[in-house]
Amino acid sequence: MDRLPTRDRLIETAMELFWERSFHATGVDELCARADARKGSFYHFFSSKTDLAVAAVAASWAAARTHVFDLVSQSGPPGLDRLRRLVQCFEEQQTRAVATHHVVLGSPFGGLAQETAHQDERLRRAVQVVFHEQCGVIEGWLDEAVVSGEIPSGSNAQRARNIVALLEGALLMAKVSDEIDVFRSIAVSIDRLTFG
Amino acid sequence: MDRLPTRDRLIETAMELFWERSFHATGVDELCARADARKGSFYHFFSSKTDLAVAAVAASWAAARTHVFDLVSQSGPPGLDRLRRLVQCFEEQQTRAVATHHVVLGSPFGGLAQETAHQDERLRRAVQVVFHEQCGVIEGWLDEAVVSGEIPSGSNAQRARNIVALLEGALLMAKVSDEIDVFRSIAVSIDRLTFG
DNA sequence: GGTTGAATTGACTAATCGGTCAAGATCCGA
DNA sequence: TCGGATCTTGACCGATTAGTCAATTCAACC
Numbered sequence: 001m002d003r004l005p006t007r008d009r010l011i012e013t014a015m016e017l018f019w020e021r022s023f024h025a026t027g028v029d030e031l032c033a034r035a036d037a038r039k040g041s042f043y044h045f046f047s048s049k050t051d052l053a054v055a056a057v058a059a060s061w062a063a064a065r066t067h068v069f070d071l072v073s074q075s076g077p078p079g080l081d082r083l084r085r086l087v088q089c090f091e092e093q094q095t096r097a098v099a100t101h102h103v104v105l106g107s108p109f110g111g112l113a114q115e116t117a118h119q120d121e122r123l124r125r126a127v128q129v130v131f132h133e134q135c136g137v138i139e140g141w142l143d144e145a146v147v148s149g150e151i152p153s154g155s156n157a158q159r160a161r162n163i164v165a166l167l168e169g170a171l172l173m174a175k176v177s178d179e180i181d182v183f184r185s186i187a188v189s190i191d192r193l194t195f196g
Numbered sequence: 197m198d199r200l201p202t203r204d205r206l207i208e209t210a211m212e213l214f215w216e217r218s219f220h221a222t223g224v225d226e227l228c229a230r231a232d233a234r235k236g237s238f239y240h241f242f243s244s245k246t247d248l249a250v251a252a253v254a255a256s257w258a259a260a261r262t263h264v265f266d267l268v269s270q271s272g273p274p275g276l277d278r279l280r281r282l283v284q285c286f287e288e289q290q291t292r293a294v295a296t297h298h299v300v301l302g303s304p305f306g307g308l309a310q311e312t313a314h315q316d317e318r319l320r321r322a323v324q325v326v327f328h329e330q331c332g333v334i335e336g337w338l339d340e341a342v343v344s345g346e347i348p349s350g351s352n353a354q355r356a357r358n359i360v361a362l363l364e365g366a367l368l369m370a371k372v373s374d375e376i377d378v379f380r381s382i383a384v385s386i387d388r389l390t391f392g
Numbered sequence: 393g394g395t396t397g398a399a400t401t402g403a404c405t406a407a408t409c410g411g412t413c414a415a416g417a418t419c420c421g422a
Numbered sequence: 423t424c425g426g427a428t429c430t431t432g433a434c435c436g437a438t439t440a441g442t443c444a445a446t447t448c449a450a451c452c
Contacts (some may be wrong), residue, residue, distance in 0.1 A: 006429080022311050024220030028410060038431055043411065045429090103314045113372050114310035115218050118299045128372050161369065162362070162379070162385045169365030173357065176309050176324050182357070189358045192388045202399080224440060234401050239441065241399090 007045045009035040014056040018085040019108040020101055023053060050120055053112065055183045057126040060108065061133070069137045079145040080194060083138070083163070087187045090167065094180050097117050106175030110168045142194065162193045203241045205231040210252040215304040216297055217251060219311050246316055249308065253322040256304065257329070265333045275341040276390060279334070279359070283383045290376050300379075302371030328348045331356040338390065347390045357371065358389045 004012065015033035017026040028049055032042050046052040051132060072085045097105045105111070109130050117124040135157065142156035173184035200208065209231035213222040224245055228238050242248040268281045292349035293301045301307070305326050313320040331353070363383060369378035 021315065022220065024218065024311075025315065027408070029408080035274075039411080040413080040432075041430055043413095047411095101314075105314050106310065110368055111310040111370065114302065114307040117222065117371050117374075118297075118301050119217065124372060124374060131369065131372055140249055158381060158385075162382050162388075164381045165365030166358070167363050167365070168368050169361030169363070171328045172306055172309065172364050172368075173327065173361045175313050176320060178313075178320060185354060186358050186361045189354075189389055189392060190397065192358075192392050193385055196385065196388050223438070225438080235403095235441080236401055236443080237399070238445095243441095245440070 006035070006037050006041050009044060010037055010045065010052060011056045011059045014052050015060040015108060018053065018056065018112050019105055020097075023049075023112055032052070032146045049121060050116075053116070054122050057109065057123070057130060058113065061130040065133065065137075069134070073137065073140070079141065079148050079150045080191070082144075083190055083194070084112045086138075087167070087190065090171070090187070091180060091184055094171070094174065095126060100179060104178050104180055106169040107168055110171060129181040131164055134164050138163055145194065154196060159194055159196070163190055166190060166193060200318055202231075202233050202237050206233055206238060206241065206248060207252045207255045209254040211304060214249065214252065214308055215301055216293075219245075219308055240321070244306055246312075246319060249312070250318050250322045251321070252385050253305065253308065253326060253380040257326040261329065261333075265330070269333065269336070275337065275344050275346045276387070278340075279386055279390070282334075283363070283386065284381070286367070287376060287380055290367070290370065290379060294376065300371045300374050300376055303364055303367040306367060329359055330360050334359055341390065350392060355392070362386060362389060 003009065010031070013031055014026075017031055017034065028039065028042060031049075031052075032039055032158055042052075046055065068086070068089045072089065074080050076082065094104060094106075097103075109127050113124070113127040116125060138160040139156045142151065142159055144149045146153045146156065166189070169188035170183045173186060174180055199205070206227070209227055210222075213227055213230065224235065224238060227245075227248075228235055238248070242251065264282070264285045268278050268285065272278065272281055290300055290302075293299075305323050309320070309323040313323060334356040335352045338347065338355055341347045342349045342352065362385070366379045366382035369382060370376055
């Protein structure tokens with residue numbers, strides 16, 4: 001099993017560190033050390049730390065999209081059950097993180113956005129794309145649920161936005177409480193947002 | 197009108213800067229300059245930047261509690277209408293911030309928590325107290341709504357947690373979109389969370 | 393007036409920050 | 423086998439970081 005090329009290692013390491021330490025708390029030196037790359041290589045591929053972050057957000061979302069959202073879309077029963085499986089995936093991600101870091105880390109995208117979105121336009125847009133596409137996928141699931149009669153018809157686009165917001169809020173509450181259970185107890189109320 | 201004493205000025209400035217720039221992006225020098233205090237004074241009152249942040253969270257919440265939550269509790273009709281007035285206050289806070297900073301800043305507590313809660317236990321607990329007390333106030337409003345028959349009885353503690361999560365999520369989505377309207381469009385779905 | 397402790401000042405440090413650069417290594421097509 | 427492009431290396435830069443500290447000012451009390 002070959003190791004990833006330098007550029008990919010930097011991107012992968014970036015999202016890891018920004019998640020477990022935060023953007024500003026992660027130094028370029030530290031990042032390079034963990035990716036086993038030298039500073040010069042870093043600035044050969046990326047023009048700045050922010051530049052790397054933008055690429056990392058896109059790459060991390062591409063991975064999450066295929067391994068979580070698309071997976072949920074392509075397996076198991078359609079409709080609202082997909083939402084429950086998504087919540088399950090989110091919870092498992094947190095559980096895995098707790099196993100290694102002994103702290104609830106919350107949302108990687110939410111965390112990065114809270115720290116940087118109001119300071120850097122490009123980074124803000126990168127995360128905006130992530131949430132927008134999450135909404136798109138979820139909207140598709142709600143459409144299924146409408147067709148099957150699980151939920152009444154209505155603005156599924158708005159419903160999806162509400163759901164993504166609730167998920168992000170639930171992850172924040174879990175992080176602040178340092179208890180994963182808090183996430184689940186809030187996330188189950190998603191059902192309420194699928195009406196109206 | 198006397199200016200505030202040094203310690204209070206540092207605390208007030210801290211929450212302002214942590215909100216508009218972020219915790220790590222705010223230097224102690226910058227903070228002191230804006231509070232018109234000298235470095236030595238800073239470390240006379242606080243043992244570290246984190247120490248100041250903990251005090252700032254508590255002070256900022258004390259102010260928000262009296263000027264927003266208690267105000268909503270003590271004026272206007274009881275029950276669910278209080279929730280709508282709270283959302284209105286949140287939105288006005290964002291509108292004021294946009295007027296001066298030209299960017300949607302989102303939740304001050306949420307932002308600080310996302311950046312630091314997993315790295316510093318004291319700071320995490322400080323924000324935990326904030327959200328816990330927010331839940332307490334909202335739970336009281338839901339109790340009123342149950343008594344008046346607006347909503348069916350149920351776990352108002354859990355409902356309050358869901359609502360706070362949704363509000364924080366809505367503020368994040370607005371920040372990432374850089375559009376206040378996004379906050380309102382999500383926040384109105386709070387009603388759905390008051391059932392169940 | 394004298395004493396005491398709290399508050400203030402600004403110069404100082406060691407470490408780290410993001411970022412640069414010139415020189416070499418490696419690869420690939422001609 | 424050559425040449426040019428891509429990638430790697432590690433030393434280096436000025437700026438900034440959080441935090442220290444001894445000297446000084448100030449206000450309150452005896």
